[in-house]
Amino acid sequence: MSATEVMEAAQEPLTLTMNNGQTISFKSNISIEADEIPIIDISGIYSENFEDRKAVAEKIREACHRIGFFYAINHGVDPSLTEGVFEQAKRFFNLPEEKKMEVCTDLQPEEYFGYFPMSLYNRNNKKYSDLMEAFNWGYDAKYDPMATDKDKDIPHKNLWPTDVPGFKETLHAHHTTLLGLARRLMRTFALALHMPEDFFDDFVVHPEAAQRIVHYPIQEQSVDDQHGIGAHTDFECFTFVSQDQQGGLEVLSKSGYWVKAKPIPNSLVVNIGDCFMRQTNDFFVSTVHRVINKSGAERYSCPFFFGFDRAKLLEPVASCVSEDNPFKYPIMTSGEYYLWRAAKAKEKEPEEAK
Numbered sequence: 001m002s003a004t005e006v007m008e009a010a011q012e013p014l015t016l017t018m019n020n021g022q023t024i025s026f027k028s029n030i031s032i033e034a035d036e037i038p039i040i041d042i043s044g045i046y047s048e049n050f051e052d053r054k055a056v057a058e059k060i061r062e063a064c065h066r067i068g069f070f071y072a073i074n075h076g077v078d079p080s081l082t083e084g085v086f087e088q089a090k091r092f093f094n095l096p097e098e099k100k101m102e103v104c105t106d107l108q109p110e111e112y113f114g115y116f117p118m119s120l121y122n123r124n125n126k127k128y129s130d131l132m133e134a135f136n137w138g139y140d141a142k143y144d145p146m147a148t149d150k151d152k153d154i155p156h157k158n159l160w161p162t163d164v165p166g167f168k169e170t171l172h173a174h175h176t177t178l179l180g181l182a183r184r185l186m187r188t189f190a191l192a193l194h195m196p197e198d199f200f201d202d203f204v205v206h207p208e209a210a211q212r213i214v215h216y217p218i219q220e221q222s223v224d225d226q227h228g229i230g231a232h233t234d235f236e237c238f239t240f241v242s243q244d245q246q247g248g249l250e251v252l253s254k255s256g257y258w259v260k261a262k263p264i265p266n267s268l269v270v271n272i273g274d275c276f277m278r279q280t281n282d283f284f285v286s287t288v289h290r291v292i293n294k295s296g297a298e299r300y301s302c303p304f305f306f307g308f309d310r311a312k313l314l315e316p317v318a319s320c321v322s323e324d325n326p327f328k329y330p331i332m333t334s335g336e337y338y339l340w341r342a343a344k345a346k347e348k349e350p351e352e353a354k
């Protein structure tokens with residue numbers, strides 16, 4: 001079906017409930033190809049010239065206000081680091097189930113790290129559970145070139161499998177590079193919000209920087225009955241997604257259609273998460289997305305989630321509030337917010353909904 005045919009066939013709004021309790025509506029469950037997600041060359045963020053940095057920031061401002069998603073190209077991440085992570089992902093997910101269960105996320109129930117077995121969740125109460133498995137790890141000061149205290153206690157514990165040589169090192173090498181890019185991009189986001197460039201620097205000295213590898217088998221069920229990962233929004237400030245060439249990530253546009261975020265080699269898909277949406281009083285939009293792997297091949301992806309230090313308050317950014325536009329959200333720390341979201345995400349649905 002072409003995009004026009006999908007739009008013409010659309011009838012009354014369809015709805016679904018996400019695991020943060022929010023109900024969303026959309027016009028058709030068939031996704032379309034559309035040029036709604038802008039491609040932004042971000043090489044200017046490395047320029048010594050302020051005007052170059054500001055020019056990238058203005059493009060990001062428009063994208064994050066309109067759709068909350070963009071492709072970053074020329075971001076400076078060495079493609080061999082990303083390829084290394086994808087190789088390790090294939091290796092890890094091929095391990096026997098009992099080996100993967102040694103680092104099961106249930107070992108640390110209040111956090112969102114470790115191994116998430118296949119079909120563990122059903123984010124939107126579909127007939128079949130979400131067809132994905134994942135392994136999550138988080139910030140560790142030992143691997144942070146900017147950390148002054150390499151032994152700083154982190155609130156979570158990373159759960160690493162034993163006897164998988166090179167796994168942790170390869171994943172951390174990629175994480176460290178994305179951490180550098182994320183801190184730099186935080187400065188671009190500050191400019192995008194018309195704030196001083198260093199405005200967020202103190203918020204990301206010990207950031208929340210979680211990363212995951214995800215495996216989506218080929219989905220046989222219809223898109224009405226199953227997702228790879230159900231419709232959701234991300235918790236933190238922003239996310240970088242490295243994806244392979246299979247496709248499957250879909251973004252819910254303001255017009256109510258699922259738009260395919262088609263793979264662009266060596267790009268990063270960047271999207272706004274709920275913390276940034278809250279702090280910017282909805283100026284940046286945290287857009288609902290999902291994955292459905294109907295490509296006919298296994299799909300792998302690697303999202304990196306970047307947010308503020310857990311101790312920092314999610315207070316409004318001054319440029320996003322005024323007397324006519326007061327702050328809409330209760331003020332809490334980033335940590336309180338992440339843990340609340342992790343608890344909601346880990347709530348298992350009642351058995352009969354599966």
Ligand SMILES: O=C(O)CCC(=O)C(=O)O
Pocket residue numbers: 212214229234241243249289290291301302303
């Ligand atoms: O696999 C993807 O492309 C995106 C996954 C995702 O949205 C997530 O893990 O939050």
Ligand SMILES: [Fe+2]
Pocket residue numbers: 232233234289
């Ligand atoms: Fe996501």
